[in-house]
Amino acid sequence: MTLPVTFVEVVAVDRITPRTARVTFEAAALADTVGTAPDQQLKLCFPRPGQSRPVLPAQQDDPMGWYQAYLAVPEAERPLLRSFTLRRRYPGTRRIEVDFVLHGDAGPAAAWALRAAPGDVLGLVGPSALYAPPVPFAEAAAEADWVLLAGDETALPAMATLLEALPEGVRAHAWIEVEDRAERRQLRSRAELEVRWLYRDGAAPGSALTGAFRDGVLPGGRPFVWLAGEAGAVRAVRRHLVGERGVPKERIDFTGYWRHRLTQDDAPTAEDLADAQERLAAAS
Incomplete structure (x- = not known):
């Protein structure tokens, strides 16, 4: 290949x-x-x-x-x-x-x-x-009672393509952190979609997203969660879902796209390496 x-x-x-x-x-x-x-x-x-x-x-x-x-x-x-x-x-x-x-x-x-x-x-x-992920997104979504896609503006391109790929009958939620209302855009999906926009309004990256999970109400039943965006926020949300909400690790697909105050040229942190090892283990 x-x-x-x-x-x-x-x-x-x-x-x-x-x-x-x-x-x-x-x-x-x-x-x-x-x-x-x-x-x-x-x-x-x-x-x-x-x-x-x-x-x-x-x-x-x-x-x-x-x-x-x-x-x-x-x-x-x-x-x-x-x-x-x-x-x-x-x-x-x-x-x-x-x-x-x-x-x-x-x-x-x-x-x-x-x-x-x-x-x-x-x-x-x-x-x-x-x-490509070992389990296609649509397949994982079809096995769930509901799907949640969450991330910041860097995750929006991927999130939009995933929402467009979902079939009718899927219950889908999208929680999206952006700077302010001007960053909203239309998202299309055949799924039964509910979108929640979260505004930083000058606050630290990830703060609106992590706050929404800390205070928000999630549906009951078997979930599948897709997370992407700033690495620290993705890590915090994932730990919250596993530790506080009881979501099995295998029901969460997560990726840190970027790191606050660091670039892709900077060396990975210990937490970055731990995340990478866990993703590799899940794919094997």
Whole structure:
């Protein structure tokens, strides 16, 4: 199973909320299977200062070999990597959409998105079925009495694709932390969906989400919970669900997308490593 590596060119940039830019890319090459499933993870390669486009790692037949090829690129030329969720693929084309949360110039992705324009070029690694969950989301949801998807604005692209994949008859809840009311957007689903927007209004990231779980009422019955967003908040909510609400660990799919005051370039903390080990154990 080969992990795709290709260039993507910006076709359009749309500010869908004050703090979110949706960038439409045209890929130089794209497998037919890309965009056919929800929550497809990918990595974007950003150019180094002075480069008009990034230097990409060589394509590898080994799906895990791409990272060694990436490290083989001289450090001064090596692209900056950031993880995203594919928001949408235009059927029958090589055109895709990726949403960027605009949180200032602190990181390469947000800084690039603030200035992105048609004709700009990035690199794309993935998506790949290699990183699909062992139990498909729709299958796990079908076995539950109700489904809860919870996270912050970084989780919205994945959450939207998952909600769109749910069939009729599923009881679904979405609890979403954003900065303020201006960040709300329409979510579509065939499921019986109830959306709860949670506003930080200047408070610390994760505070509105963790507070909602601490004080909120959950339905009775057998749940399936999907959590994503700031790692510390995801960790706190998961511990609350297991320890205080009695939700079995295997009924929770969790991912820390980012870390408050840390970047993807910073070393993982002990808690990050523990989370990664538990996710690996659940997938085995």
